[in-house]
Amino acid sequence: MTGSLAIAGIGIHPFGRNEEVSGLQMAVTAARAALADAGVSWPDIQFAVGGSDSAGKPDTMVSRLGLTGLPFTNVINGCATGGASLLTARATIASGVHEIGLVVGFDKHPRGAFDPRPEDWGLGAWYGDLGMMLTTQYFGLKIRRYMHEHGITEASLARVAAKAFRNGERNPAAWRRKPLAVDDILGSAMVADPLTQYMFCSPSAGAVALVVCHPGLAARFPAPPVYVRAVSMRSRRFGSFEVFSPSMPVTRGPSPSQEAAGAAYAEAGIGPGEFDVVQVQDTESGAELMHLAECGLCEHGAQEELMAASATEIGGPMPVNTDGGCIASGEPIGASGLRQVYETVLQLRGQATGRQVEGARTGFTHVYGAPGISACAVLSR
Amino acid sequence: MRTQDAADLPPVAEKLFSWQDGTPRLIGSACLVCATLAFPQQQSCPRCCGEDVTAALLPAEGILWSWTVQRFPPKSPPYAGGEAHFRPFAVGYVALDGGIVVQGRLTGGAAPDRYRIGMPMRLVIEPFLRNDGTAVAAYAFAPCHAGNGEPPDDDDHEGPAGAPGEGSGPS
Numbered sequence: 001m002t003g004s005l006a007i008a009g010i011g012i013h014p015f016g017r018n019e020e021v022s023g024l025q026m027a028v029t030a031a032r033a034a035l036a037d038a039g040v041s042w043p044d045i046q047f048a049v050g051g052s053d054s055a056g057k058p059d060t061m062v063s064r065l066g067l068t069g070l071p072f073t074n075v076i077n078g079c080a081t082g083g084a085s086l087l088t089a090r091a092t093i094a095s096g097v098h099e100i101g102l103v104v105g106f107d108k109h110p111r112g113a114f115d116p117r118p119e120d121w122g123l124g125a126w127y128g129d130l131g132m133m134l135t136t137q138y139f140g141l142k143i144r145r146y147m148h149e150h151g152i153t154e155a156s157l158a159r160v161a162a163k164a165f166r167n168g169e170r171n172p173a174a175w176r177r178k179p180l181a182v183d184d185i186l187g188s189a190m191v192a193d194p195l196t197q198y199m200f201c202s203p204s205a206g207a208v209a210l211v212v213c214h215p216g217l218a219a220r221f222p223a224p225p226v227y228v229r230a231v232s233m234r235s236r237r238f239g240s241f242e243v244f245s246p247s248m249p250v251t252r253g254p255s256p257s258q259e260a261a262g263a264a265y266a267e268a269g270i271g272p273g274e275f276d277v278v279q280v281q282d283t284e285s286g287a288e289l290m291h292l293a294e295c296g297l298c299e300h301g302a303q304e305e306l307m308a309a310s311a312t313e314i315g316g317p318m319p320v321n322t323d324g325g326c327i328a329s330g331e332p333i334g335a336s337g338l339r340q341v342y343e344t345v346l347q348l349r350g351q352a353t354g355r356q357v358e359g360a361r362t363g364f365t366h367v368y369g370a371p372g373i374s375a376c377a378v379l380s381r
Numbered sequence: 382m383r384t385q386d387a388a389d390l391p392p393v394a395e396k397l398f399s400w401q402d403g404t405p406r407l408i409g410s411a412c413l414v415c416a417t418l419a420f421p422q423q424q425s426c427p428r429c430c431g432e433d434v435t436a437a438l439l440p441a442e443g444i445l446w447s448w449t450v451q452r453f454p455p456k457s458p459p460y461a462g463g464e465a466h467f468r469p470f471a472v473g474y475v476a477l478d479g480g481i482v483v484q485g486r487l488t489g490g491a492a493p494d495r496y497r498i499g500m501p502m503r504l505v506i507e508p509f510l511r512n513d514g515t516a517v518a519a520y521a522f523a524p525c526h527a528g529n530g531e532p533p534d535d536d537d538h539e540g541p542a543g544a545p546g547e548g549s550g551p552s
Contacts, residue, residue: 115456124421126394128459128521130486130509131451137472141484145474148447148498192440193450193493211388237415238428247409247483249428250476 003088003093003229003268007379008211009038010342015206015329016175020110023055023332026207027106027245028064034102038211039222045211046098047107048072049088051081053333055205056109079281080233080367081105082337083375084122089212091193100213107332107340109203121244121371135283137201137241137369140192143286145241147194150301152196152289158185159307160285161199161327163236168312168328170355171343175330176202201284204330208338210345226345229378230267234260236372243269243370256374257281261295264364266276268378272296275378278318278358279340281368282325292320295366295376319357337375348381387506390518396422398506398520404441405506407483407520411437418481441504442525446486448473448496463512471495475502475522488523491548501525535544 013026027050043063048376050058050072059072069296077084082105089103114135118128127133146152160167162182162226168174180198188197211221218225236242265271278297282288289303297318298306306312312320323329323343326336344363345353363379387401398407410419413433420439425432450535454460454467470536471487473496489495502522509519 108430112456115459118459124397125459126397126519129393129456129511129517130463131460131462132472132484132486133459134451134455137449139452141447141472141474144449145447145498190450190452192452193448196448245470245484247418247481248474249417250480250482 001051002215002218003227004215005090005228005231006213007213007226007228008100008213008218008339009034009036009040009042009219009223009343011035011037011209012173012339012342013106013207013333014173015204015332015339016295017069018205018355021205022381023106023108023205023207024064025103025381026062026108026205027052027058027061027209030103030207030209031065031104034209034211037223038283039233041209043328045070045100045102047092047101049085049092049101049103051075051077051085051105051334052107053078053081055106055332055334056112058104059102059104061099075374077324077369078371079283079331079333079336079369080373080375081334082339082341083231083233083367083377085338086228086341086377087233087375090231091229093212093214099217100211102209103206103212103338104209105206105335105337107334108205109332111203115128116244116370117268123244123246127244128244134192136192139287140195143284143290144194144238146290150302152301152304155182155301156289156304157194157199157285160282160288161185161281163313164282164285164321164324164327166308167322168324174324174328176324176328191209195284195286199327201283201326201329201331204350205334206329206332206335206339208335208339210338210341213342224349227380228268229380230264231375231377232260232263232267232366233375234263235379239340240372255294256372257262257291257294257368258296260374260376261366264376264378265296270362270378270380275318275362275364277322277344277357277363278320279325279343279364280366282319282321282327284330285327287368288321288325291366295364297364314355314357322355322357323354333369337365337367340367341377341379344379348379354361387508387518390508392515393509393517393519397436401438403421404503405520406438406441406506406544409437409481410434418479420481420483439481441485443475443477443502445496445498445500445502446474446476446482449496450491455543459513461511462509472520484520488520488521495524
């Protein structure tokens with residue numbers, strides 16, 4: 001079983017503040033690394049898909065990589081940009097139009113919280129005027145309700161963050177690589193109750209690139225091939241609780257994460273219980289716990305037991321966010337989704353030195369973002 | 382009463398709320414086909430996508446569905462309150478009696494022990510002081526237990542929802 005897309009090469013520019021490097025330059029660095037990993041050169045690439053939220057136009061990379069005339073599609077889908085780029089590449093290759101391409105994601109954000117404008121999200125200015133246009137508030141409101149309904153404790157939120165920093169310490173491309181104790185995470189500044197400073201990821205900078213190809217060509221490249229068995233993307237349904245929502249119905253509907261994950265499992269024929277390594281969107285630690293359940297990887301409420309049993313650690317039965325996730329890497333919006341794919345490819349190749357999940361053969365990735373979108377992928381050796 | 386003070390101020394936005402016999406009500410929309418409510422008012426139904434919708438006054442009371450506290454000054458813009466006199470304020474979702482959950486600032490202060498999911502809440506209109514020195518009328522939700530929309534004794538020295546200096550403290 002090979003799916004409809006293979007990954008032949010991967011490259012990354014380390015995540016962090018990266019003050020001295022532009023987003024585009026980071027993307028070029030990642031692209032060159034991916035090309036080298038695949039053993040190909042830029043003129044071999046037949047098409048490209050690039051995503052960035054706020055660090056420039058991806059297709060301008062051609063001025064540095066080479067003016068070969070290839071079609072280069074730009075993608076902006078918030079935190080799901082990487083997933084949408086992968087979906088675009090899969091469609092291009094599955095259609096038979098091209099056989100080998102480059103997928104690249106990068107971003108660079110200023111310090112502090114994001115400052116979205118209400119009018120860009122279909123909202124009146126009053127919503128921002130009154131101080132409600134903040135993603136941090138949404139995450140506090142969502143996990144508060146979830147804790148009430150499913151018995152999750154603050155200690156479990158802190159354990160998620162502690163795991164992220166522990167895994168980040170073992171990942172040279174991560175940003176925050178200093179382990180933090182659970183008590184230090186619980187005791188750090190409250191940002192949006194019940195979430196503290198060290199439970200949140202921060203805006204950062206970074207870039208990831210993938211050389212992708214038709215699965216029938218995968219054996220030609222030097223690295224062990226990794227196959228994209230499924231990739232899916234969904235927007236919100238009526239009744240899902242989403243960021244920047246002045247109102248919603250009392251009756252909850254399915255979340256985009258739930259639906260995107262379900263579509264990916266159905267396409268791949270691989271599902272919960274069969275993944276050796278899992279990456280889910282951890283904008284803050286509550287999101288990791290909620291997304292595990294929304295993606296069907298555990299029951300709602302079972303996270304408390306999973307965290308107490310260290311089940312999501314490297315070495316546990318379901319390792320989650322093995323590279324430190326967004327919490328340790330920060331979130332360059334355009335790069336985050338592809339970072340998950342990069343980490344999964346390393347794990348499936350057996351190249352995740354220092355944090356390798358032994359014998360990993362299958363992986364799952366999930367991103368979620370405003371205004372209620374999710375993209376998932378299933379990968380296998 | 383401050384609600385009457387607020388009634389004399391220009392609203393933060395048109396068509397967000399109105400006064401009915403001295404009681405504030407949010408203005409939403411109701412679908413004429415499936416009866417789904419939305420807030421603020423919109424031109425189509427978020428559930429059935431129909432375009433036969435009409436303005437509807439939402440119930441003024443409900444229960445707290447979730448809450449958090451905005452601990453740091455939001456970036457400005459879009460925040461109109463500014464950073465200079467910022468004090469943390471609470472934000473929540475209130476499940477109104479008619480089946481819609483609405484987000485709003487909460488007037489009970491920023492102390493976490495003021496809030497529990499399921500507590501009765503009601504709509505109030507408050508003055509909101511903008512960074513440019515002007516005041517507008519904004520909606521918020523107040524705990525019902527004090528009877529008149531005022532927070533209980535403010536012994537934690539944290540302000541009620543709203544920028545300081547907007548005259549929204551216990552009175």
